[in-house]
Amino acid sequence: MKGLLRKIIMEVRWPVLVFGFGLAVILSVLTALVPRILRDMGALLGFLPWLRPIFTAMMGMDPQNLSPRELMQAFLWVHPTVLSIIWAHELMFTSRIPAGEIDRGTVDFLLGLPISRWKLYLAETTGFLLTGVTIIGLGYSGHLITTLFLQPDMRPQMILTVYIVSNLLAVYLAVGGLSFLVSSFCDRRGKAIGVMFAMLLISFLLNFLAQFWEPAKTIAVLSIMEYYRPAIIIQEEAFATKNVLILVVIGLTAWIAGGVVFRRRSVCTV
């Protein structure tokens, strides 16, 4: 396992640092700017009424039911840039095995070594978890440092942020598990990323449409975003146990299925 982890680190260290520090900077900037923009939410929505459904779709509840501080805290963690950075890292990482290795022709070398496919899969998963925690941790740090400079009435409740980040990590696991499964079927990395990107996009749109279109509401449970509601965590001041559990089960089931497919399929560069 040590040799495999060394290989993974050699390959992903720079992208992970770029994504991690990028997320830290973005969350830091958002933490500093969003309170100024959202301080007078009522006036903003009066001036730009079309923003209301967008906010509702992003957070899963009407923004006018939240105080400016709550709104800021919820909005930060559902911001498309934040999710895009995390998902971009996920798709790049989880498509490495087996799709990426087959695509670049190195799978022959890798499978020529005395390692079981499960062990390879586990090593990649370990790398995936460590890099995910690193990136989200760096992002959280950027947010945390910036909150020290906010006006006291806008400083978020730290425990609630921890709950939100935990829910975000569960989303990370679910998307990662599904992405590992997609990759295990693919021989081309681009295809694996493309399929997963389409799934995320559909998931995002489904969540958005469900706010205005009745038929979409019935299938909104299929959207990952349905189980990630920072605004509700803030309002209820409780850990989203059910959502986290659902996301973890989705991720774990898909991950196991991906491992079984990878173990059983024929793999080579032909």
Next chain:
Amino acid sequence: MTVLSTSNLSRSYGSRRGVDDINLTLQKGEVFGFLGPNGAGKSTTIRLLLGFLRPSSGSASILGMDCWSRSHLIKRDVGYVAGDVRLYPWLTARRAFQIVSEIRGTPLHREGMQLAERFRLEPDLPVRKMSRGNRQKVALVLALVHRPKLVILDEPTSGLDPLMQATLADCLREMAVDGHSIFFSSHTLSEVEDLCDRVAIVKDGRIVEDSNLNRLKTQAPRIAKIRYCDADTAARCEPPPGIVVTRTTGAECELQLTGEAAELNRWAAGQQIEDISIGPPDLETLFHRWYDVANPLGEDS
């Protein structure tokens, strides 16, 4: 001791045939040549042996373990070089020794550096800056460094200069003497002829010949040249059955025979000739005959 064996090993890619009913065995210390042109099924067979591909039917085992279900255990004692070597761009030989040592659980740095020196490989040059030949050397060194019981090489000399080809051949001979088995796939007959004890020829996914190299040589045609004292005598040349005159140029006749030259020698002793030369068995011609689609030797014989 049987190191490798396959039993009716087959693999198809949908409607396209990969390999069909491959039966092979490889003994300890044997150097086995697996010969065939591009697309004949050599690489598919190797990928089945290494557990990359799942057989459609039949089975293969290495060191008594099933090649599909026990693939990772087999590779402890196997060294493998792919036909089209592709490595990570950031990898250097030195870093590769470290990673492979950790994966194999044995320190291989010292042996690796010795082999790198033998193959004239720069240990700190990353793969992205290497020529094709140097990449091939890295793969070879990594396949040989743990002194595997079985070395599987898929066209390993492609990209290597003649000097390195000779170095590789020396390495493999030394390993064979020490009891290591070599499975050497190639489409070049001469390198197989130089190195191998036994040869299997694969055509369209099937083994069409599996024979000891010496036995194969007895089937191969040989060219003999006889120079008579004058052109008239040469024109009247009538060799015994089994030997044919292929060309007559002035006082010189070119004859083709198969197998031992005893018959030709006996006949030549009674002829008025000035000079005679008998060439070695021409495996190249035999090989070409196997692949002559219009007249396949396998079907004739």
